[in-house]
Amino acid sequence: xxxxxxxxxxxxxxxxxxxxxxxxxxxxxxxxxxxxxxxxxxxxxxxxxxxxxxxxxxxxxxxxxxxxxxxxxxxxxxxxxxxxxxxxxxxxxxxxxxxxxxxxxxxxxxxxxxxxxxxxxxxxxxxxxxxxxxxxxxxxxxxxxxxxxxxxxxxxxxxxxxx
Numbered sequence: 001x002x003x004x005x006x007x008x009x010x011x012x013x014x015x016x017x018x019x020x021x022x023x024x025x026x027x028x029x030x031x032x033x034x035x036x037x038x039x040x041x042x043x044x045x046x047x048x049x050x051x052x053x054x055x056x057x058x059x060x061x062x063x064x065x066x067x068x069x070x071x072x073x074x075x076x077x078x079x080x081x082x083x084x085x086x087x088x089x090x091x092x093x094x095x096x097x098x099x100x101x102x103x104x105x106x107x108x109x110x111x112x113x114x115x116x117x118x119x120x121x122x123x124x125x126x127x128x129x130x131x132x133x134x135x136x137x138x139x140x141x142x143x144x145x146x147x148x149x150x151x152x153x154x155x156x157x158x159x160x161x162x163x
Contacts, residue, residue, distance in 0.1 A: 005077065005087035009055040010042040012137055013067065013095040020113040021138075022102075023124075024062065027109040033083050038114065038124045042090075051091045059098075062106050068097030073137045074145035074161070078129075081151040094137055129156040136161070 013022040024041055026034040041062045045054045052070065059067055070093045078088040103111055116138055118124050122131055129149045136145045147161035 003079075003087060005079075005089035006082065007045040007051075007054075008042060008088055008090045009045065009051060009058060009093065010040045010090050011055050011059060011067070011070065011093040011095050012040040013059070013063075013065075013098060014116075015113055016097075018096075019115060021116050021119060022063065023112055023114050023119070024106070024108055025110045025112055028105070028107060029109075032108065034108075034127075036125050038112075038119070038126055039130075040092075042093075055091075055093055059095075060100075062103075062108070063111055064103040065098040065100040067095045068099065070095045072144055074133065074147060076133060076147040076149055079148075079150040080157075081149075085152075092133065092137055127156075129159060132156075132159040133161070136163075 023038045026032050026037050026039065041059055042055060043058045045051065055070060056067060059065055072091060073094050074092045076090045076092060078090065081088045105111060114124060120134055120138065133147055141163065143163040145161045145163050147159065149159050150157045
């Protein structure tokens with residue numbers, strides 16, 4: 001079977017003191033597959049842009065800001081994750097610093113600074129699989145992780161990664 005995933009970025013912006021992270025609370029659209037969940041910011045890669053250009057565009061569109069420093073923390077293959085079972089492949093970034101005026105919300109929901117501890121402890125409603133890769137995004141290991149997290153029917157089947 002040919003693997004032709006949707007390519008996407010997912011970014012987590014740290015606060016200046018690095019204790020909080022900017023998240024979107026997907027609470028604005030009733031038909032949203034992500035309704036009620038918290039997530040980083042990002043989206044689909046356009047055919048003519050690099051991965052970094054996609055991340056920059058998504059943060060500008062969703063939050064009204066330009067990121068200063070970004071670091072690739074990992075990649076994840078989410079086979080079967082899409083609403084109709086589409087495969088997704090994500091580039092996961094950690095960002096520090098920004099310029100511009102941060103929006104408080106967008107068409108998908110509210111933008112909120114949340115403690116990293118709340119994100120990692122499972123206090124916030126997230127996708128089931130997020131608990132597996134989020135510790136790798138925020139840990140001190142400088143190596144990039146390469147993960148595989150297949151889904152079926154909206155449920156995570158397994159998780160595997162290498163560094």
